[in-house]
Amino acid sequence: MEVLAQAITSFIATSAFGILFNAPNETLVKCGLIGMGGWLIYFLLNGYLNDAVTATLAATVFIAVLSHELAKRFKTPVIIYSVAGIIPLVPGGLAYETMRNFVENEYNTALGSAAKVLMLAGSIAFGLVLSEVINQVIRKVAKRKAGQ
Amino acid sequence: MLAGKIILQSGGETYRVEDTMMRMAAAFGIEHSHSYVTPTGIIFSAEGEEPTKTKLIRISARSTDLEKVALVNSISRKISSGEIGLSEAKRQLKQLEDMDLTFPLMMQVAAASLASGCFMIMFKGVWADFIPAMISGGAGYMSFIYFHRFVPIKFFSEFLAAFVIGLVSLFFVKTGLGQQLDKIIIGSVMPLVPGLLLTNAIRDLMAGHLVSGLSKGAEAFLTAFAIGAGIAVILNFV
Numbered sequence: 001m002e003v004l005a006q007a008i009t010s011f012i013a014t015s016a017f018g019i020l021f022n023a024p025n026e027t028l029v030k031c032g033l034i035g036m037g038g039w040l041i042y043f044l045l046n047g048y049l050n051d052a053v054t055a056t057l058a059a060t061v062f063i064a065v066l067s068h069e070l071a072k073r074f075k076t077p078v079i080i081y082s083v084a085g086i087i088p089l090v091p092g093g094l095a096y097e098t099m100r101n102f103v104e105n106e107y108n109t110a111l112g113s114a115a116k117v118l119m120l121a122g123s124i125a126f127g128l129v130l131s132e133v134i135n136q137v138i139r140k141v142a143k144r145k146a147g148q
Numbered sequence: 149m150l151a152g153k154i155i156l157q158s159g160g161e162t163y164r165v166e167d168t169m170m171r172m173a174a175a176f177g178i179e180h181s182h183s184y185v186t187p188t189g190i191i192f193s194a195e196g197e198e199p200t201k202t203k204l205i206r207i208s209a210r211s212t213d214l215e216k217v218a219l220v221n222s223i224s225r226k227i228s229s230g231e232i233g234l235s236e237a238k239r240q241l242k243q244l245e246d247m248d249l250t251f252p253l254m255m256q257v258a259a260a261s262l263a264s265g266c267f268m269i270m271f272k273g274v275w276a277d278f279i280p281a282m283i284s285g286g287a288g289y290m291s292f293i294y295f296h297r298f299v300p301i302k303f304f305s306e307f308l309a310a311f312v313i314g315l316v317s318l319f320f321v322k323t324g325l326g327q328q329l330d331k332i333i334i335g336s337v338m339p340l341v342p343g344l345l346l347t348n349a350i351r352d353l354m355a356g357h358l359v360s361g362l363s364k365g366a367e368a369f370l371t372a373f374a375i376g377a378g379i380a381v382i383l384n385f386v
Contacts, residue, residue, distance in 0.1 A: 005269060006269070006270060009265075009266035009267075009269040009270050010266065010270055012262055012263070012266045013262070013263045013266035013267050013270065013338075016259040016260070016262045016263035016266070017259075017263055017339075019251055019255065019256060019259035020256060020259055020260060020263070020289075020339060021213075021214050021344060022213045022214055022215050022216075022251060023214045023215060023218075024214070024215045024218050027218075039270065043270075075221075075222070075225065076218050076221065077164060077214070077217050077218055077221050079214065079217070079344070079347065079348070079351075080214045080217070080218060082347060083214075083344045083347055086347055087338070087341070088267070088270060090338075090341055090346070092267075092271075092334055092337060092338055092341055093271050093334045095372065095376065096330065096333060096334050096337065096376075096379065097330075099376040099379060099380050099383075100330070100379075100380075100383055102380070103380045103383045103384055104383070121346075124346075124350075125350045128347065128350050128351065128354070129350070129354050132351075132354060
C-alpha cells in the first residue's frame, strides 16, 4: 500500500517537474514513468539495505541509462528525461536538516548530516558518470557488431 | 550561432551547444570550425577559403526551457540531413527565438504545488499535510516568479521565495492545520531546488568543459545556499 502511494506521488511529482522545466508535452508521461522507476528503486533499496548512498547510486544509474535509451529512440535531447527523474533523489530533506541544525547551534549534528548530503550528491554524480560509461560501452559493442 | 544561443539560454548542456553549432557549420560546407562555450558567452570561429571568421555572443539571461532545446535539436537534424537550406533554417530559428513556449503561469504554479504535495508524501509525511504543503509550495513558486520580475537577481528572489514558504508553513502549523513543519517545508522547497543546474554541471565536468562545469556548479551552490538561508531565517523564530 505504501509502495503504491509512493509510486503514484513520484509519478505526479516528476511529471509536474517536467511542466516546470517546460519539457515538450508528449514527453511528460515518459518523464513521470522514469521518475517513478527511479524513486521506487531508491525507496525499496533504501528500505531493504538501509543504505541511502547505494540506493541513490542504483536509482541514478537506472534513470540515466533509461533516459539515454529513450533519447535515442525518440530523437530528443537526453536532459529532458534525466533531469526530471533525478530531482526526487536530490537530498533536499537532509540538506534542510543540516541547515536547521546549523541554525539551532547544533554544529556537531549539522556537520554529520552535511557529510551525508555530500555523499548523496556525490553518489548522484557518480551514478551519472557510470551510466555515461555504460552507454559508451553499449555503443562501442553495437558498433563492433555492426562492423563484423 | 543563433542556434547555440537559444540552446544555451534554454538550459542545454555545453557540449550540446558546441556539437550543434559545429554540425550545422559542417552541413553548410565549413570544414573546420571551433567553438568555445561557457555559460555566459559563446565564441565561434569558422575557417574556410576566405579569412577566418570569428564571432562572439554574450549570454546574459538563462532560464529553463527544454522544449526549445528539443526543437533546435530537431532543426539541426534536418540541416544535417540536408532537408532544409541555410535561409530556411535561419528563418525557423528566428521564429523559435521569439516564441514563448512556456506553460501558462497558473499551470506552472499548479504543477509546483502538486509537486510539493507529492514530495511531502514521498519524504514520509502524513496525508493530512498534503494540502498545506501544496499551498505553501505554490505560494513559494509564485512569489519566486513575481519577485524575479521585480528584482532581476535570481539568488535574492530564491531567498525571498524560501522565506515565504517558511512563513506559510509556519502559519499552517501554528494554526493547527498542518502537523509536521519539517516535512511541509521540505516538500514545498523542492520546486526551487537547482536540479537541472546540478546535473548539467556534472555532465559538463565529465565532458571536459571544466570552466562551464565549475561555474554552473557555483550557480547551483549559490541557489541552494539562498534557499537554505531563507528557511533559516524562519527557523530562527520557531
